[in-house]
Amino acid sequence: MAEKNGDPESHRSALGQALALLGDMWTLRIVMWVFIGKRRFQDVRKTLSISDPVLSRRLNALVDAEILQTHRYQTNPPRYDYLLTDRGLELWQVLVAMWAWDRRWAGRHHRDARTQLRHLPCDNVVRPVFGCGCCGAIGVTARDVRGKVDDQLLADFSYRRGRRSPSLTADIDATGVLGDRWSTFLLSDAFTGTHRFNDFQANLGISPVTLAQRLNLFVEAGLMTRDEPASARRPEYRLTPKALDFFDVTTTINGWAQRWLSEDGHSGLSLTHVPCGQELVPQHTCNACNQPLRRTEIRFEGKIGSL
């Protein structure tokens, strides 16, 4: 995507661009719908209960970003199907990671609670297991990875003004986490090992008051715990299993940004899989047959996205 001159909202790191584009509560839900075969404006609108202007803006942004392309199926009046481009199709891993996180953490009332993921080669309803496609390790977590955030990504984060953030609640889902401006900001820093208040503040350059408020919300949403060791002047914040699991979502978005939004393969966030020493290549494996999942060999089943 072209950088807009003089626009403080422009995102120059690939991950900054990806989060600006995908980090709201609608965009990836729209991509999911197109992925499972809903191609027309009215179909998506009806299912998501989204207003026409909001849906139009999101669809146009996705076309501008070359994630969707239009295909005219009627000339008078002109009407279009929305199709995923190659770049858009490759978001499938992000969709799998988000779906898996929601199944585990968003609660039984979540709109996708009754959906399933089928692995077609083995014909099982499966649970994806996250791993490193470079060395084939499965069950990889944030603790197996060394992260490094570069200055450009931090600059992008600090420029990023909030779209209206959904409130962080205990049953927040993956689009809600992505839609909260501070979530990816704080989680990315925490994934790289930060857990002290002063270090977050120094790394991220945000005010102590704002930081304290956000950390409190993270604790309430079950994404962090707060420990108060006697020796420390400020409490320490640790990611919960729920937040650590979100690493899969962050990592798949990062992998997509490296591949599709960057010319040199750098996104602003480098994740080294420590056991193999290589940049982590996000991969999901089938828990039934142990084969890596491929886009054309999976199917989401059941009622997706209903409210």
Ligand SMILES: [Zn+2]
């Ligand atoms: Zn590896």
Ligand SMILES: [Zn+2]
């Ligand atoms: Zn399988």
